[in-house]
Amino acid sequence: xxxxxxxxxxxxxxxxxxxxxxxxxxxxxxxxxxxxxxxxxxxxxxxxxxxxxxxxxxxxxxxxxxxxxxxxxxxxxxxxxxxxxxxxxxxxxxxxxxxxxxxxxxxxxxxxxxxxxxxxxxxxxxxxxxxxxxxxxxxxxxxxxxxxxxxxxxxxxxxxxxxxxxxxxxxxxxxxxxxxxxx
Amino acid sequence: xxxxxxxxxxxxxxxxxxxxxxxxxxxxxxxxxxxxxxxxxxxxxxxxxxxxxxxxxxxxxxxxxxxxxxxxxxxxxxxxxxxxxxxxxxxxxxxxxxxxxxxxxxxxxxxxxxxxxxxxxxxxxxxxxxxxxxxxxxxxxxxxxxxxxxxxxxxxxxxxxxxxxxxxxxxxxxxxxxxxxxxxxxxxxxxxxxxxxxxxxxxxxxxxxxxxxxxxxxxxxxxxxxxxxxxxxxxxxxxxxxxxxxxxxxxxxxxxxx
Amino acid sequence: xxxxxxxxxxxxxxxxxxxxxxxxxxxxxxxxxxxxxxxxxxxxxxxxxxxxxxxxxxxxxxxxxxxxxxxxxxxxxxxxxxxxxxxxxxxxxxxxxxxxxxxxxxxxxxxxxxxxxxxxxxxxxxxxxxxxxxxxxxxxxxxxxxxxxxxxxxxxxxxxxxxxxxxxxxxxxxxxxxxxxxxxxxxxxxxxxxxxxxxxxxxxxxxxxxxxxxxxxxxxxxxxxxxxxxxxxxxxxxxxxxxxxxxxxxxxxxxxxxxxxxxxxxxxxxxxxxxxxxxxxxxxxxxxxxxxxxxxxxxxxxxxxxxxxxxxxxxxxxxxxxxxxxxxxxxxxxxxxxxxxxxxxxxxxxxxxxxxxxxxxxxxxxxxxxxxxxxxxxxxxxxxxxxxxxxxxxxxxxxxxxxxxxxxxxxxxxxxxxxxxx
Numbered sequence: 001x002x003x004x005x006x007x008x009x010x011x012x013x014x015x016x017x018x019x020x021x022x023x024x025x026x027x028x029x030x031x032x033x034x035x036x037x038x039x040x041x042x043x044x045x046x047x048x049x050x051x052x053x054x055x056x057x058x059x060x061x062x063x064x065x066x067x068x069x070x071x072x073x074x075x076x077x078x079x080x081x082x083x084x085x086x087x088x089x090x091x092x093x094x095x096x097x098x099x100x101x102x103x104x105x106x107x108x109x110x111x112x113x114x115x116x117x118x119x120x121x122x123x124x125x126x127x128x129x130x131x132x133x134x135x136x137x138x139x140x141x142x143x144x145x146x147x148x149x150x151x152x153x154x155x156x157x158x159x160x161x162x163x164x165x166x167x168x169x170x171x172x173x174x175x176x177x178x179x180x181x182x183x
Numbered sequence: 184x185x186x187x188x189x190x191x192x193x194x195x196x197x198x199x200x201x202x203x204x205x206x207x208x209x210x211x212x213x214x215x216x217x218x219x220x221x222x223x224x225x226x227x228x229x230x231x232x233x234x235x236x237x238x239x240x241x242x243x244x245x246x247x248x249x250x251x252x253x254x255x256x257x258x259x260x261x262x263x264x265x266x267x268x269x270x271x272x273x274x275x276x277x278x279x280x281x282x283x284x285x286x287x288x289x290x291x292x293x294x295x296x297x298x299x300x301x302x303x304x305x306x307x308x309x310x311x312x313x314x315x316x317x318x319x320x321x322x323x324x325x326x327x328x329x330x331x332x333x334x335x336x337x338x339x340x341x342x343x344x345x346x347x348x349x350x351x352x353x354x355x356x357x358x359x360x361x362x363x364x365x366x367x368x369x370x371x372x373x374x375x376x377x378x379x380x381x382x383x384x385x386x387x388x389x390x391x392x393x394x395x396x397x398x399x400x401x402x403x404x405x406x407x408x409x410x411x412x413x414x415x416x417x418x419x420x421x422x423x424x425x426x427x428x429x430x431x432x433x434x435x436x437x438x439x440x441x
Numbered sequence: 442x443x444x445x446x447x448x449x450x451x452x453x454x455x456x457x458x459x460x461x462x463x464x465x466x467x468x469x470x471x472x473x474x475x476x477x478x479x480x481x482x483x484x485x486x487x488x489x490x491x492x493x494x495x496x497x498x499x500x501x502x503x504x505x506x507x508x509x510x511x512x513x514x515x516x517x518x519x520x521x522x523x524x525x526x527x528x529x530x531x532x533x534x535x536x537x538x539x540x541x542x543x544x545x546x547x548x549x550x551x552x553x554x555x556x557x558x559x560x561x562x563x564x565x566x567x568x569x570x571x572x573x574x575x576x577x578x579x580x581x582x583x584x585x586x587x588x589x590x591x592x593x594x595x596x597x598x599x600x601x602x603x604x605x606x607x608x609x610x611x612x613x614x615x616x617x618x619x620x621x622x623x624x625x626x627x628x629x630x631x632x633x634x635x636x637x638x639x640x641x642x643x644x645x646x647x648x649x650x651x652x653x654x655x656x657x658x659x660x661x662x663x664x665x666x667x668x669x670x671x672x673x674x675x676x677x678x679x680x681x682x683x684x685x686x687x688x689x690x691x692x693x694x695x696x697x698x699x700x701x702x703x704x705x706x707x708x709x710x711x712x713x714x715x716x717x718x719x720x721x722x723x724x725x726x727x728x729x730x731x732x733x734x735x736x737x738x739x740x741x742x743x744x745x746x747x748x749x750x751x752x753x754x755x756x757x758x759x760x761x762x763x764x765x766x767x768x769x770x771x772x773x774x775x776x777x778x779x780x781x782x783x784x785x786x787x788x789x790x791x792x793x794x795x796x797x798x799x800x801x802x803x804x805x806x807x808x809x810x811x812x813x814x815x816x817x818x819x820x821x822x823x824x825x826x827x828x829x830x831x832x833x834x835x836x837x838x839x840x841x842x843x844x845x846x847x848x849x850x851x852x853x854x855x856x857x858x859x860x861x862x863x
Contacts, residue, residue: 039530040497043505044501
């Protein structure tokens with residue numbers, strides 16, 4: 001089959017002369033294709049039922065001083081620690097200069113004895129140890145992430161290790177003295 | 184050639200049209216009369232006030248037996264309620280939740296993300312309370328029957344006081360003109376002033392039926408308005424693009440004998 | 442067909458090692474295409490476009506779908522209500538199935554009319570039939586996934602077809618189900634296969650295009666490309682024509698998606714599957730109706746073969762027969778344009794398929810088009826008879842007896858005469 005066909009192979013000058021009509025049509029087509037892809041991309045964002053997920057209510061009366069609990073909120077653990085006097089002092093006395101991500105303890109708690117943070121290491125998402133009694137709490141009496149060795153203090157702030165930021169404080173409100181709603 | 188193609192297409196269409204319109208094999212129920220609905224046509228939208236009245240009818244009448252399990256309270260935003268109203272509506276319902284710290288289930292007032300609770304704990308309980316018939320879920324009712332909303336409206340208003348002479352109506356059944364087989368377990372649900380409207384709309388049985396069917400059409404197709412408005416834009420865009428493509432095609436083919 | 446010269450260094454580097462650019466250049470750019478193709482030749486590329494659309498929308502649906510008997514229906518409703526643009530993606534997928542069959546059926550009838558199955562295009566035709574079979578399997582299994590009433594009972598009825606085979610029938614059906622009825626194991630395997638099959642189809646499409654580019658496109662005259670003047674390059678002539686066709690087709694397709702999304706569907710599939718209640722009137726999706734009519738029209742026993750088995754065999758035979766038509770057609774010319782007698786038989790076949798579709802939709806004891814005394818089953822039987830007679834009798838006999846009109850010497854000549862392909 002050795003036919004040559006009209007305008008095959010190299011571009012003829014006529015074909016290279018991109019007129020306005022062809023350019024405009026191409027532009028409209030490309031924009032349209034782009035817009036058509038958006039619904040598919042957006043379908044991977046959180047759906048309405050996920051966004052509407054209920055907030056959790058936690059009863060604090062069962063947590064003795066010095067201990068902590070984990071609760072699930074939006075599929076992630078939230079640490080609630082009933083801090084001792086000593087732990088509060090430790091958290092408050094640190095000078096901000098020493099901190100990787102400077103934040104005062106005051107800015108991170110609503111009531112001094114209750115520290116509430118999202119229990120996900122800000123490095124790569126592991127769950128730090130130190131909530132259950134007997135687990136290591138790291139060099140700063142807070143939490144210790146076993147994956148890559150990040151140490152958090154008694155205010156959940158990063159002190160040592162690869163994590164860049166403090167543990168995140170979720171939005172929460174105290175409904176009564178002994179119950180808190182997270183989210 | 185053209186005549187040939189036209190013959191073929193005409194025959195095909197005639198057959199397809201006939202296939203679409205004849206009655207179904209079952210039940211020999213009459214075809215329901217077509218009603219006027221606000222959402223019909225290319226530009227039709229829902230009437231929020233009507234949807235809210237329909238919700239009132241559902242809540243006051245239907246909800247006693249029929250679940251609405253695909254609808255969450257938060258969805259009511261779609262019929263024009265604001266966040267506070269939705270919270271208030273949700274709080275009227277008792278929702279089973281749990282287990283709590285003691286391992287027990289408990290009930291609490293509903294919140295926006297809860298779904299409408301079913302009136303019966305399970306299908307067996309529903310059947311037991313309704314003479315063996317399970318009241319169907321209504322979330323998709325307007326899409327799940329032939330003739331959709333027209334059928335639901337016809338059914339709600341199609342009861343006869345007395346079965347026609349010679350019709351053998353079973354114990355505990357009601358005669359309905361539009362129900363396949365005519366014997367339905369649901370007692371006539373609607374009557375004049377069945378629920379109290381506050382916006383001055385006449386409280387006739389027909390009006391109640393129209394409103395609740397509108398509401399059920401919304402529960403079945405909550406995306407309808409977004410779908411149509413997006414459809415308009417997409418089709419307009421495509422018409423422009425296709426016209427441009429045609430022009431380019433003409434230009435490119437100008438020099439080719441074909 | 443000289444090898445293209447690449448000016449871009451990166452392109453050249455890649456092409457020297459893996460000639461993807463040369464391949465694209467040959468098959469999508471300079472591919473010599475008859476200059477007289479009508480718009481009937483748009484439906485192959487349209488079908489390809491729908492296949493890609495189906496795969497794309499399908500992949501995104503799977504991200505939110507749960508293949509479990511208890512959750513499938515719910516997860517589909519969640520897609521419709523909560524997932525961002527979920528309703529759009531699902532309606533595209535749902536209506537896309539119908540669009541795929543519309544394109545492919547037109548494509549097949551075009552091939553039948555213009556004799557595109559005749560030598561040397563038998564292999565091309567065969568792969569096409571395999572694509573049709575794969576599409577049918579895919580569409581059937583996809584329809585089961587929402588786990589509505591039609592899903593469930595469609596699955597039950599179709600899988601039960603296999604019970605018609607003697608001895609192996611029952612164990613085969615149990616094996617297909619993974620249990621003693623259509624249930625969660627069935628749903629799971631159908632889901633797995635429904636995800637697999639589109640890629641099988643894609644592979645077959647590659648073979649189809651490969652075969653096409655080996656034997657070249659047929660054209661309305663049925664006369665092969667003889668001189669360079671008969672052909673034009675695929676690009677830009679047919680790329681732009683295909684794109685224009687795609688625009689028109691998208692308007693048609695998306696009209697249904699946005700304004701009549703349930704037009705092709707059955708209301709019963711919005712009722713969750715219930716193994717205790719069969720819907721009073723089950724019908725397959727429209728694209729299976731002609732085959733369903735053939736299945737049902739066999740209500741008699743022949744040589745002791747039960748009607749049930751005969752029906753199943755007839756249904757399969759209705760597709761298998763397509764494999765043999767390159768040899769059943771004895772005509773010397775390809776295109777029906779030059780076959781004054783056969784052309785009318787083709788028209789009858791076309792209408793016959795619609796009659797079969799109509800009969801598949803109706804209950805067997807209904808009256809055909811409301812004509813008193815004319816039962817749907819009787820008409821269906823006659824239509825089935827013609828369907829097979831067309832291929833097994835009309836094709837060989839008419840091909841021998843008919844005197845075709847004189848063919849143009851070449852494509853160019855037919856074009857210059859003007860209006861020949863109007």
